[in-house]
């Protein structure tokens with residue numbers, strides 16, 4: 001697989017405290033990578049390291065195949081745009097002026113791309129309004145426009161939906177999907193809003209105490225979170241026999257419990273089991289959400 005970013009045992013220590021502890025992650029090209037973890041798990045620290053805002057204590061990363069120790073790493077970073085924590089905007093300037101300023105900083109030869117960029121993030125009609133009078137959602141979108149100024153193909157967003165109202169969240173989601181699908185931009189999003197993330201992410205990395213606990217694709221996660229019916233019976237051997245004859249997919253969990261993955265007619269199943277002298281004790285519909293997957297993986301405790 002082609003990766004935009006891989007980290008290898010990347011660590012950041014503050015004295016004895018390990019904010020990032022041998023963090024190893026892999027972001028495939030074209031992915032929307034959901035970076036999930038509790039408050040203080042190390043998400044922003046990792047983002048700051050890869051953006052070159054802080055130096056790692058140990059470990060390394062590769063960005064577009066270039067090693068972090070390479071003198072030319074800044075060149076690879078030009079292919080990356082980021083909004084870390086709150087977007088840094090000039091509050092006394094309009095959206096257009098903010099973008100012009102960024103174009104100047106990047107040394108871009110003309111302002112030609114600015115109207116298209118403003119349209120892309122839905123700020124084309126903000127005219128003379130200054131950024132200080134923007135809503136939080138508008139500020140976030142302007143932050144993204146600024147991050148997109150150098151035409152990067154990797155976008156890093158630290159909690160982009162934080163504090164947004166439902167409409168702002170929808171607009172942010174649509175923008176991220178458009179950037180990913182239409183412009184083939186790989187996106188790394190750190191987020192606490194698991195339900196929102198599950199509408200976007202193609203891959204997930206779960207981080208806890210500075211360490212990646214699990215990386216999984218959305219497809220694998222869907223399979224792990226499959227909807228099923230959990231059935232408790234007096235004898236799963238008889239259940240197996242009946243389900244086989246009904247050509248139904250299932251998994252035996254114990255002598256008395258099984259998960260059934262296909263849609264089944266409960267009455268038909270109960271009657272068939274009765275003829276095998278097998279008693280049905282309970283039937284439960286289950287669907288593991290991203291949230292319960294996360295809680296099982298990382299444990300409960302304090303998280304938003």
Ligand SMILES: Nc1ncnc2c1ncn2[C@@H]1O[C@H](COP(=O)(O)OP(=O)(O)OP(=O)(O)O)[C@@H](O)[C@H]1O
Nearest residue numbers: 014017018019037038039040041042043044045046
């Ligand atoms: N300059 C610093 N000195 C000491 N500790 C720090 C410093 N910066 C961050 N930390 C600690 O490192 C840990 C990881 O912080 P980080 O901001 O990366 O977490 P996070 O996963 O982004 O959390 P959140 O979702 O709350 O932003 C936290 O416990 C934080 O207090």
